[in-house]
Amino acid sequence: MAVVVLDGLRNLYNSMRAQGIDRYRFAYQRGPVTFDVMFLIDESPYGLLFGAQGHNLSFEFKVERGFRVIHPQLDKPDYSTLCNLLGLQYDPNNTFSPAGFLQTFNAQIPAHANPAQKAEPHDVARVRRNVEEAHKRYFCGWRDNTVRGDNVTEKNLHKTRELLGPKIADTCARKNISSCWTDIPGGKVDVTDP
Template identity: 80%
Template sequence: MAVVVLDGLRNLYNSMRAQGISRYRFNYQRGPANFDVMFLVDESPFALLFGAKGHTLSFEFKVQAGFRVVHPQLDKPDFANLCSLLRLEFDPNNRFSPGGFLQDFNNHIPAHANPAQKAEPHDIARVRRNVEEAHKIYFCGWRDNKPRGERVTPKNLEKTLQLLGPKTAASCDKKNISSCWTDIPGGKVDVTDP
């Protein structure tokens, strides 16, 4: 399947925009598997993140203009884990694919965003784990690097980009500010502009 159109995202996107929500989190269940899904519209292209609850499986799709996912694919280990989680067995007459997974998902996308379900940085960190100090998932503040004569590191900017979005990362780069993170849930603070 070359392109999957997720037209179910259109209403959700419009609801998010109307409420000023750029990162939204909701649940999707398919068979025995339950997924935390995050729809990030502050990235270009948009990002759709899936994290299997209670498992280490996570994956991401880029959503192009028109809510299209072009050539939806997963790497082999993730695809095998997904099939295992869904308890699928190979059937040559009914082949399972990432595109088929997305087509089913399209029918389960909420039409309206609930402001209480904004995707927080620690939610996103559970899916995007390939970042600096991946165990530190709770945002705990900003550090101005100018008084120390230091420069925000590329790794910190990448973590800021992945977990807080491109606008915040660009602001941190311009102002020479690092995002700070902790592994202690009680140390978490609300994200403010740097």
């Protein structure tokens, strides 16, 4: 079983923790492609998300203890698209793998987090798949379902967990609160604790 150790994440992780940053966004250039990368340390295992800027490609790796990605792989369509975007041709003497991609990436991970580069929910929404009403990616507030005589839905809790993190989703489940979303960038508000 292939294991890739991303020891370059260690300093970034420590910097994020010291500044109270749970979700961080930075750019990674590989050949002709620039990726939006998000490192999410409020999940277990940690999430490492890649979104190719200007292209319909995103993928995610789970980062275990010790900053290990165990058996990194991509779905065939994502692998094919990544190879095409990077301009790679099949070469049996020089194969390309997700593990190799991550090893090259490891050398370019920033050591320090800049608080201005926190990953916002709409940043994560561009990369994460299978969330309710994915076109509505801008957080716009909370709805107290108890006041309305209603219950928070599992789909809403899933979206909250994926885009805002497990701590906030757990609070929403406990307090019967739904996260509210809009497709209008001007309607977004800063995330507060529900």
